[in-house]
Amino acid sequence: MRFNAKGHTKRTALPWLALSLATVALLAACGGGGSGEGLDANGRPLSEGEDPSGPLLPNFRSIQSHVFTPRCTGCHAGATAPRGLRLDATNSYALLVGVSAGEVPALKRVAAGDPDNSYLIQKLEGHASVGARMPLGGPYLDDASVNVIRQWIKNGAVQ
Numbered sequence: 562m563r564f565n566a567k568g569h570t571k572r573t574a575l576p577w578l579a580l581s582l583a584t585v586a587l588l589a590a591c592g593g594g595g596s597g598e599g600l601d602a603n604g605r606p607l608s609e610g611e612d613p614s615g616p617l618l619p620n621f622r623s624i625q626s627h628v629f630t631p632r633c634t635g636c637h638a639g640a641t642a643p644r645g646l647r648l649d650a651t652n653s654y655a656l657l658v659g660v661s662a663g664e665v666p667a668l669k670r671v672a673a674g675d676p677d678n679s680y681l682i683q684k685l686e687g688h689a690s691v692g693a694r695m696p697l698g699g700p701y702l703d704d705a706s707v708n709v710i711r712q713w714i715k716n717g718a719v720q
């Protein structure tokens with residue numbers, strides 16, 4: 562194939578090349594600084610969300626960085642975490658998903674696929690049968706935020 566002055570034959574390849582380069586640049590920018598310790602399956606630091614200044618999204622990393630870390634770890638961290646529920650980035654997933662609630666052991670804290678029967682949601686909405694609404698003392702999450710967490714659970718509560 563030879564080039565001609567009108568360039569028809571090669572025209573469609575250029576946007577794809579530009580997109581690929583942009584993707585590589587983006588991945589490089591996100592992946593920096595890791596030592597291999599505390600990284601998730603995608604090699605990103607567990608403690609960081611995708612963009613703390615961006616919107617809350619129905620995925621675990623976004624919920625961690627927008628809700629659990631800033632709103633819950635003041636109490637739910639370390640050896641004295643209420644009900645043993647640590648919500649820091651390193652521990653939260655393993656202590657939430659598929660784990661029985663301390664207050665109501667018949668319910669999972671997060672029952673994958675079933676937000677209504679997830680104790681986390683009941684505590685955030687303030688209708689759990691034991692204890693107070695979370696975050697304790699407020700201010701509470703707005704409905705839109707709770708609905709994003711509901712959506713994450715409904716989608717399978719993947720990490």
Ligand code: HEC
Nearest residue numbers: 632633636643644646662663664681684692693695696697
């Ligand atoms: C000011 C301290 C404080 C903050 C902040 C707080 N909690 Fe709690 N949390 C508690 C205490 C104390 C309990 C146990 C008593 C109760 O349930 O009322 C508790 C219990 C819970 C339980 C029940 C755990 C179980 O297994 O029974 C869940 C779930 C929970 N909190 C989620 C959250 C979430 C999510 C946040 C952040 C959005 C949060 N909490 C913020 C103090 C706090």
